[in-house]
Amino acid sequence: MLEIAQEAARLWGFDGARVRLAARRENVVFRVATGAGDFALRLHRPGYRSDDELASELDWMHVLAAGGLDVPDPVARPEGGYLATVGEHQVDVLSWVPGAPLGRAGELAGVGDRAVFCRRLGAVMARMHDISDAWERPAAFTRPAWDRDGLLGEAPLWGRFWEHPHLKPAERVLLERVRAAAGPVLARLEAGADYGLIHADLLSENMLRDGDRVFLIDFDDGGWGFRDFDLATFLLRFEDAPDYPELRRALCEGYAVRRQVRQDELDLFLLLRALTYPGWIADRLGEPGAAERSQRAVATATRSAWRWLETYGGTP
Template sequence: MAVNQALELWGMQDASYHLIAARENQVFRVDINGSSYALRLHRAGYRTNEELRSELQWMDAVSRGGLHVPAPIATASGDFLHIADGVQIDVLSWLNGAPMGATGQPLETKDRTSLFLGIGREMARLHHVSDRWVLPDDFDRCSWDRNGLLGSNPLWGRFWENPTLSADDREMFEALRGKMATELTQLEDTLDYGLIHADLVRENILVDGDRLQLIDFDDSGFGFRLFDLATTLLKNLQEPDYPELKEALLAGYRSERPLDDSALDLFLLLRAATYVGWVIDKLSEEGSELRNQRFIDTTRKLALRYLG
């Protein structure tokens, strides 16, 4: 079994373990000698070995830069990534805490403004540490650039071809794609661009007392920094105090790093559209019908405002 082989590689053959997540990657909690770790068996075909090694190198740099993220654990050979029975495997430090919330459910937290101030600060620190890090020559991650968002084969699918779109929505989304591409072409040279997490949704921000921890770097890569801010905001649009949460997030970011948010509405729409593409090959999965409709409705609402 891949887990047992992996534990031997990391010198943890006497450890106990149990499965804690299996939605994308399989994640096991490993306990040994009073310490805990997260062992990941990566889903086949999603990332190349080079991409995963790059992800782990970046997480290591971010952890050493002072952020609270899962730190990759090397084996005796010094490698972060190993292949066992054709499965890509790594081991990360274990982080305590609980997700700040769940997508699609009301946000339940006492000091909401402080929470979003903190998220903004951590996001800015992530971008700052990443800019200071010298990338390895063989670093390889995806790009959430104009082509990755709006090109002929976007990273998360051709949202304008979602088969459940009505004729009116399809026409609007095709027009939307062209308009967003034109605007992004005009803006991209002026926008802050670099390594981003790309998926800072509620489930990927763990709260442990006053500590905010960023997890799940599966979709990280190069991108516009506004994309990270838009990802967090998009999942909180329905909160009754959304304007206050938005201002707190931006203020937290600005407390650590300069920010021009004049194109934020564009990136909210870009981020919304990615989910309409992402869900296409998951439409047969349980619960996807409701998610798909929610993604389309959100994008339509933002698009109508954007298109005027």
């Protein structure tokens, strides 16, 4: 991987730069140290996104950065264009973002007052959505859609969650039932929903804190979707926290600079977010730590399904 990254760095004119591994997740990220500063070079997971989808992601990130949002800004190659291919890997380069992650799931390391942070984060989400809505996108722009089909259809973006191989028979029945019940509810909301470009993966791991600034990173799964899905993605990991009611209220208050959030609709998207994770992990069961993550994903999805059905769909 290092040799591929070094070859890719030269395509951006970074001859002689120091290239070292920074992170290995869905993408493999290298830190490239040059006389002009540091950059993040990403080797994308083969086959996950098309060239057009990645080019669209990078165009969108540049617009967000130009609009004043704290996100990495794509760096064009000397001859133009944000994307290159080296071997089987699609490659791009971003400005290096300072700071450290806020932690793993359910953590907010170093933020001080958690409710104050969530209120501020809600306003940042609103700003991201506003900038995205104001952008006149190129005709070739294409990103995945977290719409009704992408969440509950026959081929959801992250897989058929109700067919996860670790589900017990009763759990599979439960997830099939909640899928059938939630579909018509989501269909009724679609006409008046706040729908547009969303990050779709705003977890603590994808936010870097540098002093008072918080940078949003990892737009790999960003695309079209319901704006409440962004709020739900962040909140889901905090549902077991003692201060969850305060964090939820603060996030929605911050987002209210854009619009008021209906609590029943947010509950629906918390359910839909929870349902995505068994589908996601099902394709990664051979990776280190997958067994524990799979157990957690199934437990969260089934708990969310019971709760939503009891509240909105009749007692299971």
